[in-house]
Amino acid sequence: MVEIRNLHKAFEGQQVLRGVDLQVAKGEILVIIGRSGGGKSVLLKHLMGLLKPDEGQIFIDGVDITQLRGRAFDQLRERFGVVFQGGALFDSLTAFENVAFPLREKTRLLEEAIREKTLTLLKQVGLADMGHKYPAEVSGGMRKRVALARALTMEPEIILFDEPTTGLDPIMVNAIHRLILDLHRRIGFTAVLVSHEIPEIFGLADRVAMLHHGVVVEAGTPEAIQFSANPVVRQFITGDPEGPIQPD
Ligand SMILES: Nc1ncnc2c1ncn2[C@@H]1O[C@H](COP(=O)(O)OP(=O)(O)OP(=O)(O)O)[C@@H](O)[C@H]1O
Ligand SMILES: [Mg+2]
Numbered sequence: 247m248v249e250i251r252n253l254h255k256a257f258e259g260q261q262v263l264r265g266v267d268l269q270v271a272k273g274e275i276l277v278i279i280g281r282s283g284g285g286k287s288v289l290l291k292h293l294m295g296l297l298k299p300d301e302g303q304i305f306i307d308g309v310d311i312t313q314l315r316g317r318a319f320d321q322l323r324e325r326f327g328v329v330f331q332g333g334a335l336f337d338s339l340t341a342f343e344n345v346a347f348p349l350r351e352k353t354r355l356l357e358e359a360i361r362e363k364t365l366t367l368l369k370q371v372g373l374a375d376m377g378h379k380y381p382a383e384v385s386g387g388m389r390k391r392v393a394l395a396r397a398l399t400m401e402p403e404i405i406l407f408d409e410p411t412t413g414l415d416p417i418m419v420n421a422i423h424r425l426i427l428d429l430h431r432r433i434g435f436t437a438v439l440v441s442h443e444i445p446e447i448f449g450l451a452d453r454v455a456m457l458h459h460g461v462v463v464e465a466g467t468p469e470a471i472q473f474s475a476n477p478v479v480r481q482f483i484t485g486d487p488e489g490p491i492q493p494d
Contacts, residue, residue: 247272247436248293248404253302254460255288262288263299264460275430275437276465277447279482280457281491286440287331289457290406293438294326295319306404324352327402327435329393331409335381341368341392342377348399367395371425387418391425398429407439411446419443423450444483448472456482458491 248270255263262285270276278286291297292304295311303310311322335344346364349355355363368377371391381389390410397405410426411419423446430437441447447454448468455465456479464471464479474480481489 247307248438249303249305250289250293251303251305253289253292253304254300255285255292255297256300261460263292263302266302266457266460266462268455268462268465270436270438271452272436273434274452275426275439275450277451277454278438278440278457279442279444279447279454281482282442284457285460286457287408290408290438290440293404293406294328295323324400325403327397327400327405329390329397329405329407329410331412331440335389335392335396337381339380340377341373341379341381341384341388344381344392345377345395345399348396352400363399367398370398370429371395372421387414387422390414390422394422394425394429398433401433402435404436404438407437407441409440409442411441411443416446419446423447426450444485445472458482 250266250268253263253266266289278289280286288297292299295314299312304312306322314322336347339347342364345367346360349360349363365377368374371394373388373391373395376384376388381392384392394410411422414422426437427450451468453465454468454471455462456471458478464474464476471479472483477490481491487493
């Protein structure tokens with residue numbers, strides 16, 4: 247469904263992506279791992295069309311999205327749901343209004359239908375009675391769940407998650423992962439998820455890809471990655487300070 251070919255991106259001479267090749271199958275959950283500052287968020291932003299590559303292509307259902315402009319681009323964006331690193335909720339809106347926002351902006355649904363759909367989404371993420379709270383009044387885990395519910399409102403085919411659980415306690419991490427799996431089973435979206443949660447991601451991913459020095463050094467099933475022979479992958483997943491990757 248998604249094919250990234252030879253993607254390059256530099257910022258002011260700093261090469262961040264140096265030829266990323268990666269494929270995501272329809273309905274799969276792909277987790278991207280790699281060091282902080284390694285370009286994971288930059289890669290997701292290319293998938294959303296928020297950044298344009300210096301070189302390379304991204305095909306979605308065979309169409310190169312890096313070339314899309316105007317209406318064709320907007321139509322593409324509607325197929326995506328996004329959970330940004332940090333949540334990116336509207337602070338001045340309640341949880342309910344945050345989740346309802348895309349419905350109000352992008353559909354002509356009547357108030358009653360918006361209300362019903364929003365309450366269903368809040369219930370699905372375990373926030374049935376929290377709709378009246380503002381982002382500042384709920385915990386980090388709840389904010390992540392509001393962001394997740396908002397990403398689901400338009401029933402996207404592809405959801406991009408940038409570190410949906412970073413900073414949460416281990417129980418909440420697993421609760422969010424379980425929620426993503428549960429929604430995935432019911433709704434069947436394709437997911438690309440960036441995460442530092444090792445080993446928890448091995449229970450969530452269909453495949454894991456490691457981004458290092460601007461390329462995907464290995465992509466495979468959780469088992470293949472856990473038993474990888476690649477010293478870079480091995481060091482990263484064990485967190486060993488000694489090895490080919492030098493801490494800065
Ligand atoms: N708009 C931009 N302008 C200039 N440099 C940028 C821009 N966006 C990202 N970068 C640089 O690209 C590099 C990769 O950033 P990115 O945010 O993708 O890292 P990351 O892998 O997501 O890290 P983390 O795990 O900490 O979120 C960083 O050095 C960053 O400073
Ligand atoms: Mg990032």
